[in-house]
Amino acid sequence: AAGVIQSPRHLIKEKRETATLKCYPIPRHDTVYWYQQGPGQDPQFLISFYEKMQSDKGSIPDRFSAQQFSDYHSELNMSSLELGDSALYFCASSLFPGLKANTEAFFGQGTRLTVV
Amino acid sequence: AQSVTQLDSHVSVSEGTPVLLRCNYSSSYSPSLFWYVQHPNKGLQLLLKYTSAATLVKGINGFEAEFKKSETSFHLTKPSAHMSDAAEYFCVVSYQTGNQFYFGTGTSLTVIP
Numbered sequence: 001a002a003g004v005i006q007s008p009r010h011l012i013k014e015k016r017e018t019a020t021l022k023c024y025p026i027p028r029h030d031t032v033y034w035y036q037q038g039p040g041q042d043p044q045f046l047i048s049f050y051e052k053m054q055s056d057k058g059s060i061p062d063r064f065s066a067q068q069f070s071d072y073h074s075e076l077n078m079s080s081l082e083l084g085d086s087a088l089y090f091c092a093s094s095l096f097p098g099l100k101a102n103t104e105a106f107f108g109q110g111t112r113l114t115v116v
Numbered sequence: 117a118q119s120v121t122q123l124d125s126h127v128s129v130s131e132g133t134p135v136l137l138r139c140n141y142s143s144s145y146s147p148s149l150f151w152y153v154q155h156p157n158k159g160l161q162l163l164l165k166y167t168s169a170a171t172l173v174k175g176i177n178g179f180e181a182e183f184k185k186s187e188t189s190f191h192l193t194k195p196s197a198h199m200s201d202a203a204e205y206f207c208v209v210s211y212q213t214g215n216q217f218y219f220g221t222g223t224s225l226t227v228i229p
Binding site: 031033035042043044045048050055056058090092096097101102103104105106107108109110 | 166219
């Protein structure tokens with residue numbers, strides 16, 4: 001079965017550089033979520049999209065932006081990278097929970113970003 | 117406030133003994149409840165979810181969870197721990213009024229041979 005695909009799997013950037021993370025949801029899923037997981041921490045919600053519109057927003061820094069495209073894939077753009085941005089970034093997809101209760105999220109394998 | 121609390125940050129059990137990982141949620145809305153597992157340097161895998169069809173939910177790898185509305189709890193159990201169960205476990209909640217999944221702080225399960 002198709003899963004959530006994230007690319008790249010690993011990324012090394014220098015401070016003040018930019019990075020773009022990509023997420024391809026499971027086919028027919030209309031909702032995408034982005035999470036950031038620091039070392040030894042629980043995933044922190046960044047932002048979500050439903051039908052290409054931002055649907056919820058968490059602790060996403062102003063230096064980050066994201067969007068969902070017409071094919072439902074999503075990109076997380078990170079600028080002016082800081083050392084503290086080093087983390088595992090997860091993308092998840094689901095059917096829209098507002099329409100169907102108990103809808104689970106399916107997570108990708110994550111992109112490990114290291115800022116040096 | 118909508119939140120989920122995992123009562124133990126670390127749990128250590130001997131192989132072959134029962135596992136209990138505790139989770140409580142707080143909300144005025146009916147939640148959707150899930151348990152996810154994360155093995156080292158891996159992604160998040162769904163163990164089970166509460167669907168309201170039954171209060172006792174069976175998941176993969178022999179795990180179960182019981183939904184107790186009166187206690188606002190959704191504890192995860194397994195009768196007999198296996199070495200391969202060593203991982204980080206997250207209790208996760210979502211609500212139809214929002215569009216995010218709320219994670220507990222996680223419980224690290226260690227299985228002693």
